[in-house]
Amino acid sequence: DAKTTQPPSMDCAEGRAANLPCNHSTISGNEYVYWYRQIHSQGPQYIIHGLKNNETNEMASLIITEDRKSSTLILPHATLRDTAVYYCIVRVVRGAGSYQLTFGKGTKLSVIP
Amino acid sequence: NAGVTQTPKFQVLKTGQSMTLQCAQDMNHEYMSWYRQDPGMGLRLIHYSVGAGITDQGEVPNGYNVSRSTTEDFPLRLLSAAPSQTSVYFCASSYRQGGRPDDEQYFGPGTRLTVT
Numbered sequence: 001d002a003k004t005t006q007p008p009s010m011d012c013a014e015g016r017a018a019n020l021p022c023n024h025s026t027i028s029g030n031e032y033v034y035w036y037r038q039i040h041s042q043g044p045q046y047i048i049h050g051l052k053n054n055e056t057n058e059m060a061s062l063i064i065t066e067d068r069k070s071s072t073l074i075l076p077h078a079t080l081r082d083t084a085v086y087y088c089i090v091r092v093v094r095g096a097g098s099y100q101l102t103f104g105k106g107t108k109l110s111v112i113p
Numbered sequence: 114n115a116g117v118t119q120t121p122k123f124q125v126l127k128t129g130q131s132m133t134l135q136c137a138q139d140m141n142h143e144y145m146s147w148y149r150q151d152p153g154m155g156l157r158l159i160h161y162s163v164g165a166g167i168t169d170q171g172e173v174p175n176g177y178n179v180s181r182s183t184t185e186d187f188p189l190r191l192l193s194a195a196p197s198q199t200s201v202y203f204c205a206s207s208y209r210q211g212g213r214p215d216d217e218q219y220f221g222p223g224t225r226l227t228v229t
Contacts, residue, residue, distance in 0.1 A: 043203050043220030100171060103155035
């Protein structure tokens, strides 16, 4: 199973872009990179996922390097409500098409006024 | 849609007691799973189900049982509670098992369990 490495914490000024890095150097060719976040005491929330192309949705952008060994989640204009723990996850496929998400410790993003 | 619902929100048990954590979803999702989250740690998968009548173990299954008699419900049973099972439990669901890579998981609000 591919493992991910994230910094334990980051700060970002309100209104600025938040760039959250993730290393996944052992990722295999058919594994996707997912990002979730968890706001204090709530269940995790899906943000975005990608395979090798950059992706963008209403919440964030995902930049994956050409060799797929690392990625960056970008929140373009961080707000106080974006303060949360952000998890970078490589999707594991097991058995008859079932899959699990392995959550590490993530990055605690603090958005500062 | 109510999404993923979990009951109870809080529970205190004594060592050796048994109980069932309830999880239900109204999105007709085939895939459902249970995670536990301990302080300062990420989520760890306990059990999962790819459809009614099918369950399998995750990373930390010991001390827990599951069943999936309907698409909507996926209860988690603690057979004999131990202090090590003090944790926050999250249930999640998604549309399809595995094969489609765009399946995002929807999480419930969690059950906070304390075993004394």
